[in-house]
Amino acid sequence: MRIFRNSTAEYLLIISARYGQLPYRALRFLSLPYETAKDAFQKLCRAEYLEVVKAPGHKSFFLTDSGYEAYLQTMMKDDDLLDWEDFPDKPEFTRNVQKAIRLSRINEAQMFFFFLGLAPYRTSLEVKREMEQKAARSSDNLKYSRFAGVTWRGQQASLVYHFGNGNQRLNANGERNAAALFSDYKHPCGKFILTETEKGIVDVLGYSLWALNKSSRELRHMQLNYHITYEDNAILLPLTKDAGDFVWAFRHPHWPQTIQRLGEDARPEEGIFLSTLDGTWMDVLVYLSEAYTTDMPVTFAVWDIQLPILWELTRRGLLPDGWRVVSYQAGDFCRGIPPF
Incomplete structure (x- = not known):
């Protein structure tokens, strides 16, 4: 197969x-x-430059040896001054379905943050390799951790998790060890939870609401899926192009002040006001857990990417009807236009 330049x-x-x-x-x-991308993808597969791993609920692809050679030759044509040593090694791949799910999610999270959000990022694989080089057994603490990578905003590090299309069970000790890696930073280590769709986020919220209504004694001996707590109020994001704008805005030095100002602008004169502009949902869970029966109106301040989450919460009966909303576009932050 001939690969044309800029194709x-x-x-x-x-x-x-x-x-x-x-x-x-x-x-x-x-x-x-x-x-267009799908047609080109199919041609590359027929030429055996890409190979697909398929299973129920999963489809991933990787670069074959011949595909990697075609990539190198194409890049050399673009600039005759380049040398073979200027290119990265052929990336890792696996045909094992369970490993493919894990590896492809790690790489998709990196693509989301680095490619769409323009954020500094290291994958969990890179972190573990660095630890192994520094000390033979230093990466053992991460063997049970399921984090996909880490990103930064100034001195604040955030662990990134990719849950796929629903909730996920995590090993508590492994995740504590993962967070401890970044304990030398000045600010606490936060979390991003990524899901393929907004419904995956609602799965996390629904389970968190169930756990919030249980006493610590009831939960003590249970193996739990991930649930949001006061101490671990993670940012929840769907894996969409528009959510990449949220990551870009999140890294902006004026993010905290902007979030506060937008919230104040959206706050009604009366009624209950809830904001998810910072990406967290603990305040909403507390509101839902207290089973309000009051007729006071409820107003949300959200990004437009979060609206489907509110609709799905309402459809499942977790959120009462009749709420009001003030929505903003995170892309406005990126383009530098009002309201920012």
Whole structure:
């Protein structure tokens, strides 16, 4: 197969070489018409430059040896001054379904933060490799951790988790050890929880609401899926192109002040006011857990990417009807236009 310069096929080879094995759905992150990307993808598969791993509920792809060679040759044509040593090694891949799910999620999270959110990022694989180089057994503390990577905003580190299409069970000790890696930073280590769809976020919220209504004694001997707590009020994000704008805005030095100002602008003169503009949902869970029977109106301040979460909460009967909303677009922050 001939790879033309600046073609969609070339673009897909570059993405595959840069990020490694990815879920098929990651093609929607690209700045290309989806049908165009799909056609080029199928041609690369027929040429055996890309290979697909399929299972119920999973489809990922990786760069083959011949695909990697085609990538190198294409890049050398673009600039004759480049040398073979200027290119990264062929990325890791696996045909094992369970390992493919894990690896493709790690790489998709990196693509989301680095490619869409323009945020500094290291994958959990890179972190573990660095630890192994520093001390032979230092990475043992991470063996049970399921974090996908880490990103930063100034001195604040945030662990990133990719839950796929629903909630996930985590090993508590492993996650504490993962957070302890970044204990030398000046601020507490936060968390980002990524899901493929907004319904996955509602799964986390619904389970968190159930756990919030249980006493510590009731939960003591139970193996729990991930649930939001006061101490671990993670940021929840769907894996969409628009959510990449949230990450970009989150890194802005004026983020805290802007969030506070937008919340104040949206606050009604009376009634209950709840804001999820900082990406967290603990205040909403507390409101729902107290089973309000008052007729006082409820107003939300949200990003437009969070609106489907409110609709799904209402559809499932977790959120009462009749709420009001003031929504903003995170992309406005990125473009530097009002209200920012």
